[in-house]
Amino acid sequence: MADSQLAAVVLAAGQGTRMKSSLHKVLHPIAGKPMISHLLASLQSLLPARTIIVKGAMGEQLENALPDVEFATQAEQLGTGHAVQSAMPLLEGCSGDLLVLYGDVPFISSAVMQQMIDALKNDDNCGLVVLGFRAKDPASYGRLVTGPDGALERIVEFKDASEAERAISLCNSGMMLISGEHATGWLSSLSNNNAAKEYYLTDLVEIARKDGMSVAVVETGEDELIGINSRAELAVAETIFQQRSRAAAMTAGVTLTAPETVFFSHDTKLGKDVVVEPNVVFGPGVTVEDNVTIKAFTHLEGATVRAGAAVGPYARLRPAADIGPGAKIGNFVEVKKATLAEGVKVSHLTYIGDATIGANANIGAGTITCNYDGFLKYQTTIGAGAFIGSNSSLVAPVTVGDGAIVGAGSVITKDVEADSLAVSRARQRSIEGYATSFREEKQAEKAARTKAAKQKD
Numbered sequence: 190m191a192d193s194q195l196a197a198v199v200l201a202a203g204q205g206t207r208m209k210s211s212l213h214k215v216l217h218p219i220a221g222k223p224m225i226s227h228l229l230a231s232l233q234s235l236l237p238a239r240t241i242i243v244k245g246a247m248g249e250q251l252e253n254a255l256p257d258v259e260f261a262t263q264a265e266q267l268g269t270g271h272a273v274q275s276a277m278p279l280l281e282g283c284s285g286d287l288l289v290l291y292g293d294v295p296f297i298s299s300a301v302m303q304q305m306i307d308a309l310k311n312d313d314n315c316g317l318v319v320l321g322f323r324a325k326d327p328a329s330y331g332r333l334v335t336g337p338d339g340a341l342e343r344i345v346e347f348k349d350a351s352e353a354e355r356a357i358s359l360c361n362s363g364m365m366l367i368s369g370e371h372a373t374g375w376l377s378s379l380s381n382n383n384a385a386k387e388y389y390l391t392d393l394v395e396i397a398r399k400d401g402m403s404v405a406v407v408e409t410g411e412d413e414l415i416g417i418n419s420r421a422e423l424a425v426a427e428t429i430f431q432q433r434s435r436a437a438a439m440t441a442g443v444t445l446t447a448p449e450t451v452f453f454s455h456d457t458k459l460g461k462d463v464v465v466e467p468n469v470v471f472g473p474g475v476t477v478e479d480n481v482t483i484k485a486f487t488h489l490e491g492a493t494v495r496a497g498a499a500v501g502p503y504a505r506l507r508p509a510a511d512i513g514p515g516a517k518i519g520n521f522v523e524v525k526k527a528t529l530a531e532g533v534k535v536s537h538l539t540y541i542g543d544a545t546i547g548a549n550a551n552i553g554a555g556t557i558t559c560n561y562d563g564f565l566k567y568q569t570t571i572g573a574g575a576f577i578g579s580n581s582s583l584v585a586p587v588t589v590g591d592g593a594i595v596g597a598g599s600v601i602t603k604d605v606e607a608d609s610l611a612v613s614r615a616r617q618r619s620i621e622g623y624a625t626s627f628r629e630e631k632q633a634e635k636a637a638r639t640k641a642a643k644q645k646d
């Protein structure tokens with residue numbers, strides 16, 4: 190199959206200076222995932238035979254972050270054509286067509302990549318496909334110069350363009366598909382005879398035509414081609430991603446009361462008839478099953494919320510929180526690495542960490558699982574149907590048996606038997622009439638002091 194012979198070369202050797210960051214530009218996350226990984230995910234659905242990233246400065250960061258791809262090194266950035274040339278030694282013996290992508294242009298869909306592949310496949314005389322777009326503000330993009338017959342003749346870089354050429358609105362995205370048969374030969378004939386003294390990949394258009402091959406243009410929308418060079422552009426990309434995620438969630442049967450205030454991660458999974466109230470943030474790794482309500486101002490990360498549960502307002506679910514079917518997590522409750530079975534209620538002001546809680550247990554306001562002694566973490570186990578009174582501390586490791594009751598205000602340091610009551614606070618006693626005699630004594634003392642002070646004046 191021709192498609193399985195595809196080789197992708199992703200350019201990422203640029204300095205990214207405008208990001209002003211010690212993190213490689215293409216590793217800056219969009220919705221919690223490096224921008225280049227968004228691109229690689231779209232690419233992956235085409236099952237490329239090879240994927241090579243061209244790295245330069247801070248390349249070791251890319252190697253650490255992306256273990257499943259190959260790398261070519263471009264020590265000096267001598268232009269986009271030179272960058273692709275740097276990958277060619279790795280592709281010796283690979284006859285596949287060459288798809289050139291930019292690591293900082295992450296939103297190109299696999300559908301558009303497929304259109305480029307089809308354009309090359311469907312015309313035997315086509316040797317090159319260029320991805321173009323109509324720019325609202327063409328600025329310094331390369332311009333696609335077409336002949337009288339509408340065919341692409343060449344790409345002119347803004348720096349090298351005449352006034353008339355600069356007036357062209359059809360721009361070069363930079364993405365290209367090069368016929369595998371010709372790639373090596375054409376790339377080796379690039380020169381740097383231009384305004385920037387760079388090896389321009391765009392010169393391939395004229396080289397292909399001189400070789401008697403035609404060049405096709407596939408056009409796509411500008412927002413698929415957003416390139417990220419600065420923090421401001423990163424924020425624009427995040428906004429685009431969030432808008433798409435919100436729209437997709439609603440299409441899939443999720444109610445978002447105020448969509449623009451809800452933030453998703455790249456991997457957020459929401460079931461049907463989930464309701465997400467305003468100002469909710471999903472970090473990576475969250476799954477929410479059907480019929481769950483996530484109330485306002487809740488933050489979730491690495492958590493699973495089972496069918497019919499309700500979470501929030503103002504709740505925080507941290508990694509490995511597993512909230513059982515129909516369970517209720519209320520305001521100012523934090524849950525970490527804890528499995529709560531069906532129907533558990535943790536309604537107010539509570540910390541549950543490193544715990545398992547049995548079905549229908551009720552955890553009172555202000556309960557704390559004391560899971561950490563400054564060195565190690567310990568487990569708390571609470572049985573089904575147990576009732577933990579308000580303001581209790583459960584000092585782990587500790588087990589509260591099924592159906593047991595912990596009296597409010599207790600500090601529980603020993604296991605509690607099933608169906609028993611554990612109370613660890615001091616016993617209450619009352620002294621009859623004490624309050625009355627205390628007030629009389631204090632009022633008399635105050636009056637005596639006031640009198641003495643007046644006599645001094």
Ligand code: UD1
Binds near residue numbers: 267346361388
């Ligand atoms: C390039 C195109 C231009 C197009 C524009 C779209 C050329 C000659 N020009 O211009 O027609 O409109 O992209 O954004 O191809 N890179 C390397 N090594 C290099 C140079 C660049 O890896 O030596 C990488 C960069 O990291 C970046 C991409 O290639 O991801 C594009 O480089 P950039 O310098 O932005 O190209 P432009 O001059 O903007």
Ligand code: MG
């Ligand atoms: Mg650029």
